[in-house]
Amino acid sequence: MIAFAGRRLAWALVTAVLASVVTFVLFWTIPDEKFSLAWRLGGAERGNEATRARAADKYGLDDPLPVQYERLMKEILSGEVNCFNGCDPTETNALSQPESVRAAFIEALPVTLSLVAGAGVIAIGLGLWLALICVRDRGGRLDRLVSAAATAAYSVPSLVLAALLWGFVAYRWELLPLDGYVPLTENPFEWFRHLLLPWIAAALPFAGAYAQVVRASLLETIGQDHVRTARAKGLSERRVLRRHVLRNGLIPPMNIWGLDFSHAFGGYVLYVEVIFGLPGVGLLTAASLFSLDLPPIIALAIYLSIVVVVASALVDIAVAYLDPRIRRSGIPTT
Amino acid sequence: MGPGRHALRRFRRDRAALAYVVVFAVLMLAFLAAPLYASLVAGTTPSDNHLTEPVGVNGEPQFVVSTDGVPIGPTWQPDFFLGADQNGRDLMVRLLYGGRTSVLIGACAIALTVVIATPLALAAGYFRGRTDSIVSRLLDLIWSFPALLLGVLLSTVLALSGAQIGPITIQAGAKVIPMTVIGIVYVPYLARPLRGQVLALRPQPFVEAARAGGMSSPRVMSSELLPHLWTTILVLTPLLFANAVVLESALSFLAAGVRPPEPSFGVLISAGLDNVVLAPHMLIAVSIALTLFVVSLSGIAEGIRRAFDTQAVDLVHGQ
Numbered sequence: 001m002i003a004f005a006g007r008r009l010a011w012a013l014v015t016a017v018l019a020s021v022v023t024f025v026l027f028w029t030i031p032d033e034k035f036s037l038a039w040r041l042g043g044a045e046r047g048n049e050a051t052r053a054r055a056a057d058k059y060g061l062d063d064p065l066p067v068q069y070e071r072l073m074k075e076i077l078s079g080e081v082n083c084f085n086g087c088d089p090t091e092t093n094a095l096s097q098p099e100s101v102r103a104a105f106i107e108a109l110p111v112t113l114s115l116v117a118g119a120g121v122i123a124i125g126l127g128l129w130l131a132l133i134c135v136r137d138r139g140g141r142l143d144r145l146v147s148a149a150a151t152a153a154y155s156v157p158s159l160v161l162a163a164l165l166w167g168f169v170a171y172r173w174e175l176l177p178l179d180g181y182v183p184l185t186e187n188p189f190e191w192f193r194h195l196l197l198p199w200i201a202a203a204l205p206f207a208g209a210y211a212q213v214v215r216a217s218l219l220e221t222i223g224q225d226h227v228r229t230a231r232a233k234g235l236s237e238r239r240v241l242r243r244h245v246l247r248n249g250l251i252p253p254m255n256i257w258g259l260d261f262s263h264a265f266g267g268y269v270l271y272v273e274v275i276f277g278l279p280g281v282g283l284l285t286a287a288s289l290f291s292l293d294l295p296p297i298i299a300l301a302i303y304l305s306i307v308v309v310v311a312s313a314l315v316d317i318a319v320a321y322l323d324p325r326i327r328r329s330g331i332p333t334t
Numbered sequence: 335m336g337p338g339r340h341a342l343r344r345f346r347r348d349r350a351a352l353a354y355v356v357v358f359a360v361l362m363l364a365f366l367a368a369p370l371y372a373s374l375v376a377g378t379t380p381s382d383n384h385l386t387e388p389v390g391v392n393g394e395p396q397f398v399v400s401t402d403g404v405p406i407g408p409t410w411q412p413d414f415f416l417g418a419d420q421n422g423r424d425l426m427v428r429l430l431y432g433g434r435t436s437v438l439i440g441a442c443a444i445a446l447t448v449v450i451a452t453p454l455a456l457a458a459g460y461f462r463g464r465t466d467s468i469v470s471r472l473l474d475l476i477w478s479f480p481a482l483l484l485g486v487l488l489s490t491v492l493a494l495s496g497a498q499i500g501p502i503t504i505q506a507g508a509k510v511i512p513m514t515v516i517g518i519v520y521v522p523y524l525a526r527p528l529r530g531q532v533l534a535l536r537p538q539p540f541v542e543a544a545r546a547g548g549m550s551s552p553r554v555m556s557s558e559l560l561p562h563l564w565t566t567i568l569v570l571t572p573l574l575f576a577n578a579v580v581l582e583s584a585l586s587f588l589a590a591g592v593r594p595p596e597p598s599f600g601v602l603i604s605a606g607l608d609n610v611v612l613a614p615h616m617l618i619a620v621s622i623a624l625t626l627f628v629v630s631l632s633g634i635a636e637g638i639r640r641a642f643d644t645q646a647v648d649l650v651h652g653q
Binding site for chain 1: 481482
């Protein structure tokens with residue numbers, strides 16, 4: 001188990017480093033002077049050749065790329081990269097002081113964690129519940145009805161759902177807060193109220209998908225020999241379902257949950273947080289994208305990729321802990 | 335009778351799937367006929383604004399956008415069928431043009447995905463060994479990053495460096511950017527299942543026979559292995575297509591795809607959100623259109639899967 005965890009974390013590290021190299025090279029290829037990464041990292045010192053030369057001298061822009069890469073990564077990881085106009089996306093004051101992107105990211109992370117974890121719990125819980133309804137009534141009318149509902153839920157893009165929920169429930173009907181976030185430790189009820197709509201918008205499509213995936217997986221397990229043996233032993237249907245079907249049938253969907261969980265940090269988080277005005281890492285990233293503030297975009301891309309890679313490694317380790325077969329097969333492919 | 339024809343027969347008997355095909359076909363026709371609708375029915379273009387013009391509703395003249403800045407709602411008549419947007423543009427015309435743009439981007443992106451993913455998968459599964467491990471690691475790397483984040487970053491870079499790549503000049507906001515980005519992002523979602531299939535086929539006698547008969551590697555891949563992959567490609571493509579259109583709308587929403595005033599689903603959602611109090615019909619119209627499109631495509635995908643009777647592929651929406 002420990003060997004597996006070590007291997008998985010090592011691969012996570014390699015992935016993160018590769019991703020940072022790719023990000024670095026990508027942004028380095030931007031030729032337009034006005035937007036060139038080198039230029040922007042040189043701060044406001046752009047303009048004529050003389051200032052370019054001074055900036056190049058000061059920031060080492062003519063150094064070999066590996067040296068520049070190393071320096072950039074050091075700056076990003078030690079939190080020396082600043083947002084040009086301050087990192088608070090809700091603050092439109094252009095005169096605000098430059099602020100460390102790392103500090104802003106760390107401040108925003110709990111908001112995003114609340115969103116992603118809550119949405120994950122809702123999606124998995126709802127999906128599991130719907131799948132169990134289907135499995136108990138397999139082939140019946142209820143099964144077909146719930147399956148159809150799951151397909152429908154899965155097909156509504158969460159962008160559309162988020163836009164509709166915010167536009168109507170929060171903005172037009174004023175049933176829930178318009179934007180903002182309240183920490184759980186400060187006021188649990190307000191925390192819940194602010195996150196309820198974002199959770200629904202993010203979770204519903206996933207719940208629909210999970211209901212189908214789990215249903216398929218449970219139905220496959222239910223046909224296996226060990227389940228028949230369990231029934232033949234005279235175990236109650238409830239016990240068979242809980243101990244023999246659920247335990248094995250939940251392993252395949254778990255990989256998908258893990259992938260979705262880690263992808264969430266660079267997926268729906270971006271637009272859900274923008275729509276609901278949640279001051280999380282998604283809003284931070286979107287704000288720096290809107291203002292084309294390159295150094296924070298690169299720093300945020302690297303921070304986000306670290307979060308994604310670590311989250312997916314942790315999930316894989318958790319899955320391997322639950323399913324011993326995976327441990328021996330080396331690095332999982334998902 | 336081949337498996338393809340067998341599947342087609344089953345698909346034709348599948349009422350639910352056929353219903354989705356009808357919905358999909360109607361939407362596609364409407365999107366494709368957007369210029370016809372604009373010039374013949376509505377008599378306008380997606381960018382013409384009619385802010386100060388009166389429009390007759392039930393015989394009574396009304397301003398397209400009232401003096402308080404409220405755009406007219408659905409009139410259910412040829413001009414301004416779905417009402418107007420904040421600039422007094424015909425919403426139905428914009429919606430059709432937007433759908434056209436989004437669908438075009440999605441379709442080209444997925445075509446690109448198929449063109450890149452299939453040879454990669456064939457090479458990895460056929461040569462195995464080092465080729466396979468390089469290709470697989472590359473796919474794993476792309477796969478381990480969320481499609482949207484990757485898309486946003488790639489779009490930003492392409493839009494900024496857009497000035498010139500060799501002889502091709504790309505303008506910021508060009509449709510080629512989201513097309514390319516989405517096409518690349520989805521490569522692992524298709525290449526990974528295909529590679530697995532090629533790996534399973536590789537040791538089979540018919541492949542060895544072809545090789546022993548002196549067939550060159552590219553020919554073995556294209557004429558012996560490729561025909562076995564069409565089913566998987568056919569099952570996965572509609573789902574990927576739906577995902578691509580959704581990804582396009584998310585990218586455009588985040589200002590990293592199609593840019594206004596050019597309409598697309600994402601641009602229209604963004605505009606709908608901005609005007610949700612004064613003109614809720616804008617958001618509702620685009621939401622219904624996009625949802626119907628995605629629902630019909632996943633219905634078709636499900637039907638194709640049933641027709642081929644393959645296991646559900648764990649393709650979760652890569653947003």
